[in-house]
Amino acid sequence: MKTAAAFVLAAANLVAGHATFQSFVIGGKDQGQHFAIQTPANGNNPITDVTSTAMVCNGGKAVTDRVEVASGSSLTFQWHHNDPATVSGDNDEPIAASHKGPVMVYIAPAASNGEGAVWTKIYEDGYTGGKWAVDKFIANKGAITIDLPNLAAGDYIIRPEIIALHEGNRPNGAQFYNGCGNIKVTGSGTATLPSTGVDMTKAYKATDPGVLCNIYSGLTSYEIPGPKVWDGASSGTAPAPTTPSKTAAPVSSSAPSQTATPTVIASPSATPIKEAEPATPTESQAAPAPSSGSGSTLPETFTIEQFISWLKTTTSTRNARRAHPRAFQL
Numbered sequence: 001m002k003t004a005a006a007f008v009l010a011a012a013n014l015v016a017g018h019a020t021f022q023s024f025v026i027g028g029k030d031q032g033q034h035f036a037i038q039t040p041a042n043g044n045n046p047i048t049d050v051t052s053t054a055m056v057c058n059g060g061k062a063v064t065d066r067v068e069v070a071s072g073s074s075l076t077f078q079w080h081h082n083d084p085a086t087v088s089g090d091n092d093e094p095i096a097a098s099h100k101g102p103v104m105v106y107i108a109p110a111a112s113n114g115e116g117a118v119w120t121k122i123y124e125d126g127y128t129g130g131k132w133a134v135d136k137f138i139a140n141k142g143a144i145t146i147d148l149p150n151l152a153a154g155d156y157i158i159r160p161e162i163i164a165l166h167e168g169n170r171p172n173g174a175q176f177y178n179g180c181g182n183i184k185v186t187g188s189g190t191a192t193l194p195s196t197g198v199d200m201t202k203a204y205k206a207t208d209p210g211v212l213c214n215i216y217s218g219l220t221s222y223e224i225p226g227p228k229v230w231d232g233a234s235s236g237t238a239p240a241p242t243t244p245s246k247t248a249a250p251v252s253s254s255a256p257s258q259t260a261t262p263t264v265i266a267s268p269s270a271t272p273i274k275e276a277e278p279a280t281p282t283e284s285q286a287a288p289a290p291s292s293g294s295g296s297t298l299p300e301t302f303t304i305e306q307f308i309s310w311l312k313t314t315t316s317t318r319n320a321r322r323a324h325p326r327a328f329q330l
């Protein structure tokens, strides 16, 4: 019974920990919730298949609105855990603290609709000085602020992204969060995007060191996945267009098996998933269960995500001796 109760809490928390991009902030002014933003079809749930079409714009519907922003100026993407954000008492606003990982921003010409090899990375922040980009994101209350390149005036789709690596120690455990919005760049910028960019369904591999990544192993450096940040992205004089940064070798047509069990599961109870935040357990400082080995033990205090990882590491052994081995399959 105890296990079942913990499982329900775990399921609730899985859904509770995520985030979505909800508004632009320009010159300190919020441009309106969902305005010029492709609201994701899948709520705040993560993407775990790096080849999914949701990697492009999170299944959001294209919108015709756009916000105006001057070339080379600062632009902020405001994210929240819930939509709309819970006013108070949400410990996972803007995202669960466990969701450590990098933050990146990509841009594409609006006419492309984001489809194909059209995306250029213009910002990234990974792990520096013992801090993850997500730690700063939380400190900034869900705001990601970048300086736009000195882009030529025109319409663009811009796409902030977070990768949460709290389960990145296992294949297809990393959680991808992205959202797209429309901007109309104004001003006299002259930089034009590289003619070829990356296709977001091919930008990462499940086995990239920055994706299949155990953040609990005392890592001292972190390799941000995907292409390099475009040199034209640095502000100042407009650079000559450069050849697109090389991405990893083309993903073979037989992508790695994506049959791994999905991370997000339906809550077994009928309780509403939103704000079903359990009072316990709190984020502990304890190291999580080891990533490998079926004999792992759960620390005395543990987070829900650690609990889930632990469940997974023990699944195979439990399978061997239980009559209903899939009961706790995540």
Ligand SMILES: [Cu+2]
Pocket: 014, 017, 018, 046, 096, 099, 164, 175
């Ligand atoms: Cu999450």
